[in-house]
Amino acid sequence: MKQITEFPNIPLGILPTPLYRLENLSRELGKNIYIKRDDMTGVGLGGNKVRKLEFLLAEARAQGADVVLTAGGPQSNHAMLTAACAARLGMESILVLKKRGTLTGGNLILDGIFGASVRMVDTDSYEEVYAEMERLMAQLRSQGRTPYAIPVGGSVPVGCLGYVNCAREIANQAEELGVHFDAIVSAVGSGGTYAGLTLGAKLFLPGARSVGVGVCDDPFAEISLGLMQETARLLDCGVQPEAGDIHIHYHIGPGYAMPSSEGCAAVRRLARAEGILADPVYTGKALAGFFELMGQGAFDQDNDILFVHTGGAGALFAVEMPAEA
Numbered sequence: 173m174k175q176i177t178e179f180p181n182i183p184l185g186i187l188p189t190p191l192y193r194l195e196n197l198s199r200e201l202g203k204n205i206y207i208k209r210d211d212m213t214g215v216g217l218g219g220n221k222v223r224k225l226e227f228l229l230a231e232a233r234a235q236g237a238d239v240v241l242t243a244g245g246p247q248s249n250h251a252m253l254t255a256a257c258a259a260r261l262g263m264e265s266i267l268v269l270k271k272r273g274t275l276t277g278g279n280l281i282l283d284g285i286f287g288a289s290v291r292m293v294d295t296d297s298y299e300e301v302y303a304e305m306e307r308l309m310a311q312l313r314s315q316g317r318t319p320y321a322i323p324v325g326g327s328v329p330v331g332c333l334g335y336v337n338c339a340r341e342i343a344n345q346a347e348e349l350g351v352h353f354d355a356i357v358s359a360v361g362s363g364g365t366y367a368g369l370t371l372g373a374k375l376f377l378p379g380a381r382s383v384g385v386g387v388c389d390d391p392f393a394e395i396s397l398g399l400m401q402e403t404a405r406l407l408d409c410g411v412q413p414e415a416g417d418i419h420i421h422y423h424i425g426p427g428y429a430m431p432s433s434e435g436c437a438a439v440r441r442l443a444r445a446e447g448i449l450a451d452p453v454y455t456g457k458a459l460a461g462f463f464e465l466m467g468q469g470a471f472d473q474d475n476d477i478l479f480v481h482t483g484g485a486g487a488l489f490a491v492e493m494p495a496e497a
């Protein structure tokens with residue numbers, strides 16, 4: 173197996189992020205519920221994309237890139253963090269965003285503060301967004317620039333390395349705390365975080381089941397398995413990812429980036445029990461899915477469960493949460 177340290181990485185985050193037991197939620201649920209605070213990765217408003225960008229932007233720099241392009245929805249946390257990290261490395265960033273849903277506020281404000289150029293493509297399909305990215309890249313090359321493109325969510329094998337590494341970080345922290353996680357739960361949006369964590373769990377957290385909560389209707393069982401296999405090859409790690417490693421539950425609500433009442437209730441519950449902000453697009457829905465699974469008995473055999481908080485606070489200032497029932 174290759175060491176993850178053999179892959180180019182630019183330290184951008186403040187790592188390790190905290191991992192600790194949620195006292196009130198544990199009492200309420202009758203289990204030991206732990207949280208991994210990847211909403212505190214130390215760039216912008218924090219979030220999971222920083223770990224991916226450490227590897228992706230290292231690759232960009234190795235290729236001599238001076239401008240980074242990425243794509244996403246109008247409130248993309250990934251695009252905002254790409255802008256923040258690129259700025260820090262002295263690279264220009266161009267965010268090609270799919271025009272849908274809320275168009276102002278939240279992460280769009282932050283994109284501007286971080287100095288990104290934002291291009292809105294008025295479409296519902298990523299094909300058109302990627303076509304616009306290609307067009308911009310050709311234009312930049314003709315001007316003598318060196319562009320580097322990151323697909324939606326940074327969910328390519330090099331990005332997944334960030335979450336293989338996170339699983340190792342979790343294993344070290346679990347050892348220090350003397351806990352053995354039975355399950356780890358995370359949100360799934362483009363699949364890279366879950367693929368990295370699930371491969372990492374197979375390598376470093378034996379006995380821990382990796383449970384993903386899908387927040388949009390892509391076929392994540394296949395997508396994650398594909399990413400796990402490619403990442404395992406990249407790492408030459410000798411483990412064979414299998415369909416049985418993957419446990420995907422969906423909590424989409426009315427649609428991607430549209431709040432669900434259960435997701436909003438979960439945001440309020442975590443805030444009031446623990447003083448921690450989840451968001452209505454990813455982590456609130458992931459928590460709602462976790463509570464649903466728990467209600468169905470899916471964690472009955474488990475004692476120690478880790479929720480990986482992947483960030484997303486920017487959406488709280490852009491996505492209207494319906495009033496409390």
Ligand SMILES: *Cc1c(COP(=O)(O)O)cnc(C)c1O
Binds near residue numbers: 325361363365483484
């Ligand atoms: C992108 C994102 C996710 C999902 O991660 P993927 O690697 O895209 O599946 C989860 N939570 C937040 C806050 C995100 O921004």
